[in-house]
Amino acid sequence: MSTRYQFVVDGELSERALAAFPDLSSTAxxxxxxxxxxxxxxxxxxxxxxxxxxxxxxxxxxxxxxxx
Structure with a gap:
């Protein structure tokens, strides 16, 4: 069973940085x-x-x- 989490990261992540987290979604x-x-x-x-x-x-x- 999985648990949902939210991670708030300092800075505006590039598409390349977001690609390091394929299992997570992101907001603008x-x-x-x-x-x-x-x-x-x-x-x-x-x-x-x-x-x-x-x-x-x-x-x-x-x-x-x-x-x-």
């Missing part, structure tokens, strides 16, 4: 941030998302679990 950049959201299947998938954010040098401003 707003006020200097980008919102990624989607289902995260397990702790390993969560660590993978966080590692990609780190590897790209992105700053995670907020992460929250979304209601079902």
């Amino acid at each position: 950049p707003n006020h200097g941030t980008t919102v990624l959201f989607g289902a995260v299947t397990d702790p390993t998938a969560m660590r993978g998302i966080l590692a990609r954010l780190d590897n790209l040098g992105l700053t995670l401003l907020e992460m929250r679990q979304l209601p079902d």
Whole structure:
């Protein structure tokens, strides 16, 4: 069973940066941030998302679990 999460990232991500997160959807950049959201299947998938954010040098401003 997966859980839906939202990740607010500092900056307006390019299409190339967004391509690093094929399992997540995004909203149009707003006020200097980008919102990624989607289902995260397990702790390993969560660590993978966080590692990609780190590897790209992105700053995670907020992460929250979304209601079902």
